[in-house]
Amino acid sequence: MKCTTLTVVDTNHSLFNKLARYSVFVFPLTAFFFSWTTSSITESLGVANLALVLAIITVTAGFIRWDAGIATSLVAATSLNFFHTEPIHSLRVTDSSDIIMISLLIVIGLGVSAVTASKVSHSVKNITAEVTSSKKSELQNVLSAPIPFSQAWTAALQAEAQELHHVTVFVINDDLSAKPVIARHPSTFTKPDTDDTFVLPATGAIMRFSDPRATGAVLFQPRPEVGSVTVSRQIVTSFVQQLEVALR
Numbered sequence: 001m002k003c004t005t006l007t008v009v010d011t012n013h014s015l016f017n018k019l020a021r022y023s024v025f026v027f028p029l030t031a032f033f034f035s036w037t038t039s040s041i042t043e044s045l046g047v048a049n050l051a052l053v054l055a056i057i058t059v060t061a062g063f064i065r066w067d068a069g070i071a072t073s074l075v076a077a078t079s080l081n082f083f084h085t086e087p088i089h090s091l092r093v094t095d096s097s098d099i100i101m102i103s104l105l106i107v108i109g110l111g112v113s114a115v116t117a118s119k120v121s122h123s124v125k126n127i128t129a130e131v132t133s134s135k136k137s138e139l140q141n142v143l144s145a146p147i148p149f150s151q152a153w154t155a156a157l158q159a160e161a162q163e164l165h166h167v168t169v170f171v172i173n174d175d176l177s178a179k180p181v182i183a184r185h186p187s188t189f190t191k192p193d194t195d196d197t198f199v200l201p202a203t204g205a206i207m208r209f210s211d212p213r214a215t216g217a218v219l220f221q222p223r224p225e226v227g228s229v230t231v232s233r234q235i236v237t238s239f240v241q242q243l244e245v246a247l248r
Contacts, residue, residue, distance in 0.1 A: 023068040027061035028075040035079035042084045051101045062112030073109020077102045117227045166226045170219040182207040196234050202227045209244045
């Protein structure tokens with residue numbers, strides 16, 4: 001599998017983003033080990049108090065990263081059920097109050113994660129719009145004088161495809177049926193009133209090469225911390241066409 005990452009601005013140097021990258025593993029493990037290590041003192045601490053601590057861990061994870069919140073809520077709810085509710089060391093639940101606590105852990109995690117995902121998506125859109133406007137102004141200035149083709153190409157890509165900076169690209173040849181397919185753009189140009197965008201899901205989607213002899217496809221997948229991304233179908237189609245020519 002060949003992998004190329006479309007990344008112009010690297011934001012992974014901040015300490016917060018480095019911690020957020022591992023939060024999807026750290027917080028679920030924290031919830032699990034907390035439940036495991038306190039399993040012998042459930043009666044003295046109380047199931048409700050233990051559930052409260054797990055809820056705090058879940059909410060913290062959800063505010064840092066949406067997928068970490070989902071993973072932590074599921075692990076926290078399962079761990080609370082397995083280690084602290086009757087019957088112990090079983091996933092069966094017999095008490096209605098335990099069912100409510102377990103359900104609340106899941107609901108809280110999913111709710112906070114949904115809010116975080118919405119905020120991240122909104123922030124990405126705003127930043128993309130601001131940077132795109134700035135890059136288009138720079139592009140006009142750059143093209144006011146003769147410049148090398150490669151420089152003009154890079155400047156044009158930065159001006160028009162800022163949303164793709166949050167997307168990774170893989171050229172894959174196997175298991176193509178497991179991903180949704182991006183429909184190709186019918187032409188090079190679109191009418192001004194035509195909505196040329198589509199939502200790229202967090203799990204990614206593929207666009208097949210136009211050559212019927214080619215068996216591979218290009219997988220576009222948003223960065224995990226971003227979630228779904230709205231991208232231009234025309235830009236994606238043009239990129240796959242150019243990539244296909246380069247790989248011949």
